[in-house]
Amino acid sequence: MPGSPLSTFNFARHQRELAALSAFAILLVLTGIVSPSFFDPANLRDLAVANAPVLIVAVGMTLVILAGQIDISVGSQFAVCSMLAGSLANTGIPVPLLVLLVPVAGGLLGALNGAFVAKLRMPSIVVTLAMMVVLRDALRWITEGAWVQGMPSGFQWFGAGQATGQVLIVIVALVVLFGIRWALNNLGAGRTVYAVGSDSEAARLAGVSPQQVVWVVFMLVGALTGLAALLNSVRFNSIPSNSGLGLELKAIAAVVVGGTAITGGRGSLIGTLIGTALLGTVGTALTYLGVNPFWEKAIQGGIILLALLSDILFSRMTSASIGLRREGAR
Amino acid sequence: MNQVVSKYSIAGLQSAPPLLARIFPNQEWALIIVLLVECAIFSALGTNFLTAGNGFEIVRLSVEIGLLALALTPVIITGGIDLSVGSMMGLSAVVLGGLWHDAGWPLPFAVLAALLLGLTGGGLNALLIARLKLPPLIVTLGTFSLYRGLAEGLTRGLETYRGFPSEFLFLGQGYIGGIIPPQLFVLVLAIIGVWWLLHRSIHGRSLYAVGYSSEGAIFAGIPVGRRLTWVYVMSGFVASAAAVIYVAHLGQAKSDAGTGYELMAITAVVLGGTSIYGGRGTVLGTVLGLFAVVILQNGLRLSGQPAELAGILTGGLLLTTIIIDRYAHRRAANPLSKVTQSIVDEEFEVKNSQVAILSAVILTAALIVAGSNWALIRSLQLNAGSLPARSASGTAASPDEKSKLVIAVMPKAKGDPYFASCRQGAEEAATELGVELLWDGPTDLDPAKQNELVEAWITRGVDAIAVSVSNKEGISTVLRKAREKGIKVLTWDADAEKDARDFLVNQATPQGIGYTLTDEAARILSGSGEFAIITGSLSADNQNEWIRHIRARLAEKHPKLKLVGIQPSDDDRDRAFTEAQNIMKTKPNVKLIMGISAPAVPGAAEAVKQSGRKDVKVMGLSLPNLCKSYVHDGVIESVILWNTIDLGYLVVHASKAVKEGALKQGMTEMIAGRKGRVVVQNDEIILGAPFIFNKRNIDGFNF
Structure with missing residues (x-):
């Protein structure tokens, strides 16, 4: 691979995206051979709709990880925002207001995380661990497991009907992804996320306020989680009180499999898209392949480890030619 | 101790550090205050909190988490993390049970094999982290899934190994001298071992150096890779040791052992003042942090407070301790900037704010506890006339005092x-x-x-x-x-x-439930056809028992009915929805989906409804309220359950x-309030047969 200059450049920058993409391709081909009905448009549509909310959360998670932080409270935020969406809808407020309010509520939760991390300089993994437990248990205490039901008919699919609603959800997810990707690559604010993530001190000396960037990023992940919760809620006509369990791990795994460095400063949203698609498809593909569901968790763990190993493999192959070496992991 | 020495030598101070800092190099005194406050509050609110028996119970509860926390302390001090310890417990428990029960190994060898497995699992982490220099968070996130997945795969989720010999169970359940739990010695040994390692050995000191600056450690000639390997291998080993104790404690080995323990252990470690960035932390802190968490849980239970409060207060405590920690160690995050002679002065400044924050938190916590307790008593008084709260004596009801049951x-x-x-x-x-x-x-x-x-x-x-x-x-x-x-x-x-x-x-007996579900399925499918089941989690005992009875009934009565698939939903409505979609697409001949966990039935029904297929029906075990709209839409044919409100009513x-x-034994009926006469058979009080809810009757029920 370190042959022509062009291929060296591409592989060095997008090695992990390519690795995830090839894994995804292998999975698709394998499933396609065993069970061609996997490529049935209805199945692809269902997969896209089910994974769109996860994708939105994973986009937020990518931002946080790029900035060198982590947020493991997104699952609990998701549950709180879902319940809020249902309860608000039941008060009869108009849908556009709902679309505004739920992400704002998520943003407030995120801002709280951000305040602890940015202003009080606390480690994000601890802050969000505490937030995860507090939000989840508070919700359990308040709802006692009751579901929110009996939403007005305009709630499911935003009243637009199933076919339109499904397309809408996927489009919103993709718009979020590509919009933020554009901002990350082309706006000054976007570049500062990378700057803070790769070297916070250098970013500060260059005139960027790392605290401000981190705070905004946490607020964004909260708002995106709120949006995802809303989009997920409108797929159904009732809202369970325990939604979003394990969502944080799903999102982090998708981001990491997509090649974003957990140490911050390096990664792309296209990678996150591939990672989400790969991990979101595995479960369904296994059902099509007739693999026993008992092994699903083990296979997902294996994918994460393989993604990491492929990273090393590619690094070894390319580092000699471009003189880069991985930083030692802390 | 190391921390103190390094800090004060940087500052160039000749004199020894103050006494407080020498005993508690990491602000552990704050935790002692928290513990004292917890004890004060709970001995006032709780019943029999301050007794020797309860003290030992607290120890018993803290052993498994404590072992994990002790193993994680060195890991976190080196700046790493190990999320896989809880999953490792599950895998070790399953292997222990499998080798002993299925392969017929003698128990000591099975235990040995489980411990070896822990070493191997830790070794895999170590290989990836120390040798290949991959980030620990992600590596152990991967092995977290992998180990748990292997445990579930090996047992198909449903194997539960039971019937361990009593000498083995004594380790987890017995009492030495009638009061001391045997695990205590394991915990004490582990505490002493890790304490000696971290605070008294050169090896341990080098771990701080690694965590403080991995690069610096390399230049100082420390074999960083070897030290890290050692730390992660030990963490895997301790996790499987915790699994052995866990199996002895619960008397069963199953793939869900230790679920969520990694987070509790990390909470204890971080609460104890170990910096998540590495380079700082003490065993004393971890032990105090552990007891702060466990005593909180125990105390809330003894004072009749809801379990959710434990999570909320633990989260609050965690945030507060870190805030205190941050203020105390502001300079530690940036060691090279302004470490000057003012350290001692600032130390004093900081203490005021620490005390202030600490008191604020304790006050809030106390207020929450007292407030909810007050609300509880008030609601009881409103409901049942004015009666004083239960006296603290608690034991057998004193005859003269008409206290409430x-x-x-x-x-x-x-x-x-x-x-x-x-x-x-x-x-x-x-x-x-x-x-x-x-x-x-x-x-x-x-x-x-x-x-x-x-x-x-x-x-x-x-x-x-x-x-x-x-x-x-x-x-x-x-x-x-x-x-x-x-x-x-x-x-x-x-x-x-x-x-x-x-x-x-x-x-309803599991047999009754299984048979009713099967017969109802046969009725809907008119005696022949394919159906699939969506269950809760693959390791849930009762659901697996129902499935067994469903299979038995199929073989016996409905040979033309074919069960073609069982998918898990983890009691998550959204997952059940996806699984139902997959079933409909991969098995087009399935005409009936049976959900046997409450969220699975509405989840499957929504999937069928959205697919637009009119030929697939849904039925199962769920709550009428969750299913009403689908029953009226004709997607759900019938919901099977008993009257759950009556069940709770009858229990009390x-x-x-x-x-x-x-x-008493031998009676054939009892009178239960509005339920009237209730049949009693031997030692069973019979609520009545499972009830079938359908279009005609479901609106009459509200639960």
Whole structure:
């Protein structure tokens, strides 16, 4: 691979995206051979709709990880925002207001995380661990497991009907992804996320306020989680009180499999898209392949480890030619 | 200690550090204050909190998490993390059980093999982290899934190994000298071992150097890779040792052992002042952090507070301690900038704010506890006339004092709509009878929580305990202990071993449920066709038992009915939705989807509804309220359940009757309030057969 200059450049920058993409391709081909009905448009549509909310959360998670932080409270935020969406809808407020309010509520939760991390300089993994437990248990205490039901008919699919609603959800997810990707690559604010993530001190000396960037990023992940919760809620006509369990791990795994460095400063949203698609498809593909569901968790763990190993493999192959070496992991 | 030495030598101070800093190099005194406050609050609010027996119970509860926390302390000090320890416990438990039970190995060899497995699992982490220099968070996130997945795959999720010899169980359940739990010695040994390693050995000192600056450590000639390898291997080993104790404690080995323990262990470590960035932390802090968490849980149980409060307060405590820590160590984050002579002065400045924040938090916590307690008492008084709160004596009811009976009822899980509706009935009965109802249960899937709660209720001295059992063999030991102490024990919803309880409130036998589900499925499919099941989690005991009876009934009565697939939903509505979609697409001949967990039925119904297929029907075990709209749409043909409100109602009535001697062995019926006469068969109180809800009758029920 370190042959022509062009291929060296591409592989060095997008090695992990390519690795995830090839894994995804292998999975698709394998499933396609065993069970061609996997490529049935209805199945692809269902997969896209089910994974769109996860994708939105994973986009937020990518931002946080790029900035060198982590947020493991997104699952609990998701549950709180879902319940809020249902309860608000039941008060009869108009849908556009709902679309505004739920992400704002998520943003407030995120801002709280951000305040602890940015202003009080606390480690994000601890802050969000505490937030995860507090939000989840508070919700359990308040709802006692009751579901929110009996939403007005305009709630499911935003009243637009199933076919339109499904397309809408996927489009919103993709718009979020590509919009933020554009901002990350082309706006000054976007570049500062990378700057803070790769070297916070250098970013500060260059005139960027790392605290401000981190705070905004946490607020964004909260708002995106709120949006995802809303989009997920409108797929159904009732809202369970325990939604979003394990969502944080799903999102982090998708981001990491997509090649974003957990140490911050390096990664792309296209990678996150591939990672989400790969991990979101595995479960369904296994059902099509007739693999026993008992092994699903083990296979997902294996994918994460393989993604990491492929990273090393590619690094070894390319580092000699471009003189880069991985930083030692802390 | 290392920390102090390094800090003060940087500052160039000649004199020794102040005494407080020498004993508590990492602000551990703050935790001691927290512990004291916890003890003060709970000895006022709780019943029998400050007793030697309860002290030892607290130790027993903290051993498994404590071992993990002790193993994680060096890991975190090197700046790493190990998320896989809880999953490693599950894998070790399963391998231990499998080798002993299926492969017929002698138990000591099986234990040895499990420990070796821990070394290997830790070795895999170490290989990836120390040799290949991959980030620990992600590596162990991967092995977190991998190990748990292997445990589930190896046992198909449903194998539960039971019947361990009593000498082995003694390790987890016995008492030395009638009061001291044997695990205590393991914990003490582990504490001494890790303390010596971290604070008294050169090896341990080098771990701080690695965590403080990995690069610096390399230049100082420390073999960083070898040190890291060692730390992660030990973490895997300790995790499997914790698994062995866990198996002995619960009397069963199953793939869900240790679920969520990694987070509790990390909480204890971080609470103890170990910096998540590495380079700083003490064993004393970890031990104090561990007890702060465990005593909080235990105290809340003994004072009858809901289990959710433990999570909320732990989270709050965690944030507060870190804030204190941050203020105290502001400069530590940036060691090279301004480390000058003012350290000692600032140390004093900081203390005021620390004390202020600490007091604020303690006050808030106390207010929350007191407030909810006040609300509880008030609601009881409103409901049942004015009666004073239960006196602290707690033991057998004194004859002259007309104190209220305390009946403790435990669901399998809180936050489940099924049990929420049972609670309605239980509260109705409690108000009617003028008894005090304690309703509490696990908030997560950890099977050890039920045992811990029963232990707490025994210590508290309740009059009757009624449990919906999620782990038959494991809980029977503590239920027997409760009976020895004169507490009446009932089971409901799912039974324990027969000699561990006085009566079972039987809403329907697993056989009855399985048969009714199968017969109803046969009716819907007119006797022949394919159907699939969506279950809760693959390791849930009762659901696996229902499936067994469904298979038996199929073989016996409905040979043309074919069960073609069983998919898990983890009790998550959204996952059930996806699984139903997959079933419809991969198995087009399936004409009926049977959900056997409450959220699975509406989830599957929504999937069928959205697919637009009119030829697929949904049925199963769920709550009428969750399914009403689908029943009216014609997607759900029928929902099978008993009257859950009546079940909760009957449990409280029966508990009181058994306690007061109104219901004894050999009676054939009892009177239960608005339910009237209820049939009693031997030691079972019969609620009635499962009920089939359908289009015609479902609107008459509201739960």
